[in-house]
Amino acid sequence: MRTWWLLSLGALVVVVLIIVGALLKRPSYPEGDVVLVGKRVRASGGQSADLVERGRQLYIAMCMTCHGRQANGLPVTPEGLRTQVGEPILARDFTGQTHTAGKVVFKYTWQGWGGEFASDEDLKHVIREGLRGTPMPGFEGLSEEDLDALVAYIKSLHPGWKTFQSPSPPSVRVPSDLDATHRIEEGRALFQQKCVTCHGDPESGRPPIAQPLQWYYPGTDSVLMVTARDFLHEPLRLPDPVDVFRTIRKGIGGTTMNPQTWAELTDDQIWSLVSYIRYLQRQGQEKKQLAQNQE
Amino acid sequence: MSAASSAHAHELSFWRKYIFSTDHKVIGKQYLLTGLFMALIGGAFALIFRWNLANPGTLTDKQYLMFVTYHGSIMFFWVAMPILLGGFGNLLIPLMIGARDMAFPVLNMLSYWTFFLSVVLLVASLLVPGGGFSGGWTLYPPLSAIPDLYMGAEPGTILLLLALALEFASMLMGGINYVATVFTMRVKGLTFFRLPYFVWMQILAAFLFMLSVTPLIAAVFLLLMDILLGTHFFRVTAEQAGSPVLFQHLFWFFGHPEVYVILFPALGILAEIFTSQARRPLFGYRTLVWAGIIAGILSFLVWAHHQFVAGINPYSAIGFSILTVIISVPFSLMLIYFGITLAGGSIRFSAPMIWALGAYAMFIIGGLTGLPLGALTSDIYFHDTYYVVAHFHYTVFTIVILSSIAGIYYWFPKFFGRKLPERFGKWHAILTLIFYNGFAFPAFFLGMAGHPRRYADILAYNYLEEFQWVHQLMTISTILLFAVQIVFAFVFIRSIFAGEQVTDPNPWRATTLEWLAPSPPPHLNWGDTQPVVEHGPYEYAVNGELAKQGIDFLPQGKLYRLQKLPEEVAHHLGGKGEQSESEVEKATS
Amino acid sequence: MQQEGSGVMVSSTSAAGASSYPPIAGTLPEEQYEWRGAPVARLAFWLFLAGEIIILLTLIGASIFFRLTYPGWNEASSYTNVVISTINTLVLLTGSLTAVLAHHYAFASRWALARLYLVLTMLCGFTFLGIKVFEYSREIMHGFLPNTNAFWMFYYGITGIHGLHVLAGSLIILGVLFYIRKKPSKYAVENAALYWHFVDVVWLYIFPMFYLT
Amino acid sequence: MRPDLAEGSEVGWLVDTAIDIVTIGIIVVGVLSFIIFIYALIRYRRTRQPFALREAPVWLRRIVYLDIAVLLFDLTLLSFNLYAWHEIMIDADDQYLLRKAQEEGAGFVRVQVVGRQFFWAFIYPGADQTFGTTDDYTTGNIMIVPENSYVVVDLTAKDVLHSFFIPEFRVKYDAIPGQRTRVWFKTTEPGTYEIACAELCGDKHYDMRAVLRVVSQEEWEAWVARRSNGVPGIVSGTLHAFGGGEHRQKSFSSSLSHSGSVSVQELSAN
Secondary structure: OOHHHHHHHHHHHHHHHHHHHHHHOOOOOOOOOOOOEOOOOOOOOOOOOOHHHHHHHHHHHHOHHHHOOOOOOOOOOOOOEEOOOOOEEOOOOOOOOOEOOOOOOOOOOOOOOOOOOOOHHHHHHHHHHOOOOOOOOEOOOEOHHHHHHHHHHHHOOOOHHHHOOOOOOOOOOOOOOOOOHHHHHHHHHHHHHHOHHHHOOOOOOOOOOEEEEEEEOOOOOOEEEEEOOOOOOOOOOOOOHHHHHHHHHHOOOOOOOOHHHHOOOOHHHHHHHHHHHHHHHHHHHHHHHHHHHHO | OOOHHHOOOOOOOHHHHHHOOOOHHHHHHHHHHHHHHHHHHHHHHHHHHHHHHHOOOOOOHHHHHHHHHHHHHHHHHHHHHHHHHHHHHHHHHHHHOOOOOOOOHHHHHHHHHHHHHHHHHHHHHHHOOOOOOOOOOOOOOOOOOOHHHHOOOHHHHHHHHHHHHHHHHHHHHHHHHHHHHHHHOOEOOOOHHHOOHHHHHHHHHHHHHHHHHHHHHHHHHHHHHHHHHOOOOOOEOOOOEOOHHHHHHHHHHHHHHHHHHHHHHHHHHHHHHHHHHHOOOOOOHHHHHHHHHHHHHHHHHOHHHHOOOOOOOHHHHHHHHHHHHHHHHHHHHHHHHHHHHHOOOOEOOOHHHHHHHHHHHHHHHHHHOOHHHHOHHHHHHHOOEHHHHHHHHHHHHHHHHHHHHHHHHHHHHHHHOEOOOHHHHHHHHHHHHHHHHHHHHHHHHHHHOOOEOOOOOHHHOOOOHHHHHHHHHHHHHHHHHHHHHHHHHHHHHHHHHHOOEOOOOOOOOOOOHHHHOOOOOOOOOOOOEEEEEOOOOOOOOOOOHHHHHOOOOOOOEEEEEEOOOOHHHHHHHOOOHHHHHHHHHHHHO | OOOOOOOOOOOHHHHHOOOOOOOEEEEEOHHHOEOOOOOHHHHHHHHHHHHHHHHHHHHHHHHHHHHHHOOOHHHHHOOOOHHHHHHHHHHHHHHHHHHHHHHHHHHOOOHHHHHHHHHHHHHHHHHHHHHHHHHHHHHHHOOOOOOOOHHHHHHHHHHHHHHHHHHHHHHHHHHHHHHHHHOOOHHHHHHHHHHHHHHHHHHHHHHHHHHHO | OOOOOOOOOHHHHHHHHHHHHHHHHHHHHHHHHHHHHHHHHHHOEOOOOOOOOOOOOHHHHHHHHHHHHHHHHHHHHHHHHHHHHHHHHHHOOHHHHHHHHHHHOOEEEEEEEEEEOOEEEEEEOOOOOOOOOOOOEEEEOEEEEEOOEEEEEEEEEOOOOEEEEEHHHOEEEEEOEOOOEEEEEEEOOOEEEEEEEOOOOOOOHHHOOEEEEEEOHHHHHHHHHHHOOOOOOOOOEOHHHHHOHHHOOOOHHHHHOOOOOEOHHHHHHO
16 A cells, blocks of 8 residues: 555665765866956866867857858858948858868968968957957957867867968057157058059049958858948958057068059068058047037 | 556557557657656766766766756756646646546647657757757857857757757647647636636736747857858858847747746746645635746846847846846745745645745745846856856756656655655654755855856866865765655656555545546546536635534535537447446545 | 634534535526526627737738838738739638628528538638639739748738638638538528628738738 | 945945845735744634634724725835835936046046947047047946946947846846947045846857956056057057067966067067
8 A cells, every 4th residue: 555655765776876865976166256258167077178179168159150160161140241331241260161272271370471371379369369350359358278279269260270370470669659750651652652543542532442361251152252342331350550560561461452563662662551550540530529419 | 557547448559558649648648758757867977067067077078068968958858848748737727627637639639749859859969960059058149050160069058959949849739738728628617816826827827938938049049050051140250240139039938938838837837836735725825826827927127138249239237137037026926925835734744845845945035046147247257157047947947857856745645646655754744944055055165166067077167176176065965866856766767656546536635626537547537527616725724614514625526427428438438328328436445 | 624713614504404514595497597698609709809809900000110110011002913913802701792692591490501602701712712822822922921021921921811811711611511401590691791791801801901002 | 146246336325225225125015925824724723613704804804904004005015115126227327427426536447338249348538538439449348447436337239139227236227229328436446347148139148247347546547548549659569478488378467468469668678
């Protein structure tokens, strides 16, 4: 009659065993009250956990929505990605799936035009600073460990990383008279000479032109078009003068911005171009502010 | 089934009798058993994700959310609705109004099998590639509108939506059937204000469900169009803007009445148990009925209190908040009246009564803790935290588990002709209440601490780290709670087949009509007799002559032998009155 | 279960009424068997229609909500085909007329005529669907897809669900035709006609919403 | 139980008071009803009261008036909520907050917040205080605002629903795609807080964690200046960060004001 007593007894034993099991495994986090951007790593999972795996978790939490589930630059969001001026763009493809030759093209590298891979420092620099005018924010509070993990994960996505040797960065000196008027004048003249073809003439109102990139829209045959930077209305991706200098000197891989065209320019002339571009940026900013104040 | 009910002159095949039966009692039992089985599955899902909360990292994030989602969906749509509406409604409504079956027996059977199909689809949605839907039982788009992109579970989502639609269709059929039955098939003398409170609550629930679920059916249709045809009713693309908030409006227009759809039958069960176990007439019967009607009407006007911080107009939020507070009036009235029914009674602490009292006490907590959520400023902080989880477990667990099991203990002798062990029932109730509070009450503190819901791993946050032990406590309570229910499941099944046979068709000395029928009632319920109602439903504490013999109640009606058998009864009984009489005797002896 | 003092399951009553519980009070004359109100099927059908009406009201309400916020609605709605839809309206209205006639003859117990008009109503339904398919194909050929813009998604959504209702109405009539062959039931005819009128009334809202404005 | 209220947060004070009033109210009522309930169960148990009363005693019937008391009680509890809601959600438009900030001599900062799976992007207008210009700056998962300021947050989402929740400031509002919503709060002292997502947004919902840093006025100005582009006289170089070494600081606070940056002069001296 009292079988249910036996049943309860049996169930009780099982349950006690389960609870003992539950209590044996007590997760906790080692860090005290340090508040950091990024992932807190479980002690049981281990600080020693695979760096790539940790990077993958961070990638899912912070990068996947724009760079894609397969990291091929196909955004998760159906709204797509747009620049500040409303032009559709794609996030960087880390796997080489969309590139015509299966390459991974990073714009910001020290190898110069056509360089497929970025150095660790370049990647961290972009993650930390963000790319202005695009949805890429600067994750500036990210700890160095998390940056390492992210870079490790990104580098696990394309076999080319294994053989890639990061070159040491050349030393660059920012001239002290960067924003001086004479430099701006010199830069304007050089700009008219070398850059107007693609970038248009911002001061006379000629718009920049769109040119094909070397990669495709994922899943289609249509080549991605990209418009050259409009220096008056659009922010520079990396506005730091050193970055601007570097971009001009080394060109932008995967695009038609071939540094061979202006190989004869000296470093000093390029700094003048940087000055002029910075001048254009300020002009655009003032115009916009004026327009807003009038509203 | 007992030997008595098998003595049919007109034998049905096994399939027609137990599987594709049109008998309301068989369908009710089918609903009840399916619902209880799904409750075990839903509870097991709860265990799995609670385990993950105590030991983060056991499940993947996707699995965790999937189990959370399915736990919610199953408990609401595949446990509460079939047990309280399908099960108790089918089993009790015809008996309580003295009818022989539902108004549409075939529709009734169809309703169950549609429901069964929805269960199959639900299970299928878990097993398809990509796994089940993991966007919460509220199905909020855009997360659910582009499942393939956001969660990688497109077939699962579509199947879950279809399963929901089928479930709604099934319950709609049931609801129409209940209303039609109660409106047209009451026996002689049973006026509307002599209906047992349970029947009132059932038809109110049926009306609420019918009027509220249809907008959600429309919303599910639009959501399916979003998924399959790429429209943008609820999702936002670069060129075209849909409105995610519109879905929330449609969902909660259903969602709030839905809570009352399952709450009302539970209150009905409590009313039946309280009156018979406290030997007291239901205090303020008419007022209670009107309170139910008013609460039902008001429930259509408060839906946006789920969306105070979800982008609705702040002015309209004020209106919804005030209405929400006003809707607490009929419910507090119900609870107060139930309390008065208890006070002054002669309370028997039988197993169903302990369950019902526990449910009543938990309702008090659940109702009161709803106030900080309905009050709009405190809801800013509590919205989507564990406080909400605690609040709705105090209401919904009370409805779905405590009240249902109270009802099962109460009517089990009537349904199955056998008894559930009484002492086990008391221990079951007490242990369940302890462990239930052990998992639900700490959630209030988590909510106070600002712990958002549906977090797979709270250790991601500094300010939540110290509450990990609370999750472990809750997990242990949940394990114990589930273990107790497992034992109950064994006892329940054992009692169906090998429990002690009941000798008395009215073991609780209750008044309502179902206790006049034999236990279990035969096919077509009343044989060659028929009840005629002479009183209101709760004539307890009667000081008549019989009171001296210990009989302090007047049954709601009396049984009369029929002058001429109705056609289907005559057909079923083989057309001979003598045989049927012996059958009734057999069944009751 | 029957513990002393706590259980209520006392067996005194069964002891008192040794023969059977509950005692039979007497014999009930046939005219007092049951208390019946409205015809059951009609009541249930109205309840069902109430639910249907709310579904379509929700959809129409949502479309009004979108229409207020979407500026391109009127322009998009000018591409719908008024001629075809007017023909369709006439077809549906004819169906309503024949449904009324079927209802009339069913209640007059002239079953042959009732059956004829039911068949005509059903044919109207299938004609409507055929025209609708033609109209859809034209629109799709012109590049108007459900995901084109807010107007077209509502157009396809609401007319699609209405089309399903027309199909359901036609199939209900088909079912009723088979049903009344065995057992002539005027309420079956009435409910089928009722459903048809419901479908018709819904169309009368859809027609100005998507075609005329 | 609640996390400590951020120092001097106005919204936080309103919300906290609303919660306290309602919570104390329901605890009092709950305890009272439980006492009555348990008393009734003991008083009217079968062994003490073998026969039930047919009619409720008169004094018991009076309890019905309790329901009116319930309504009044509810409305009393609600009244402060309504006031606070008015203060937080309805009254506080930008002009009102700006005027208040000017009266108190406090700062006024606007930040656009974009929720994405699964991070928060914070868009700052830059030095010119205007959105949409070339010096806008976006941070990911870290929100930096000055002390003693009114902060107005414009919320939106780009994919699914998110909910912007700062527990310490008692601030929460949904970020909805295609719609702009806003919240505001006031900061007083520097500190570090956590921002959570409170609306299910996908697998890594729990990991959608951002950090709110309230910094001193000087630190804020230095940060804005460093992040602003094209402003004459401010040039930052991040070159030396590539060298590693001393940049690998664990604590973020020390690297905030000039995170890995050296002035032009330093750089030129190399």
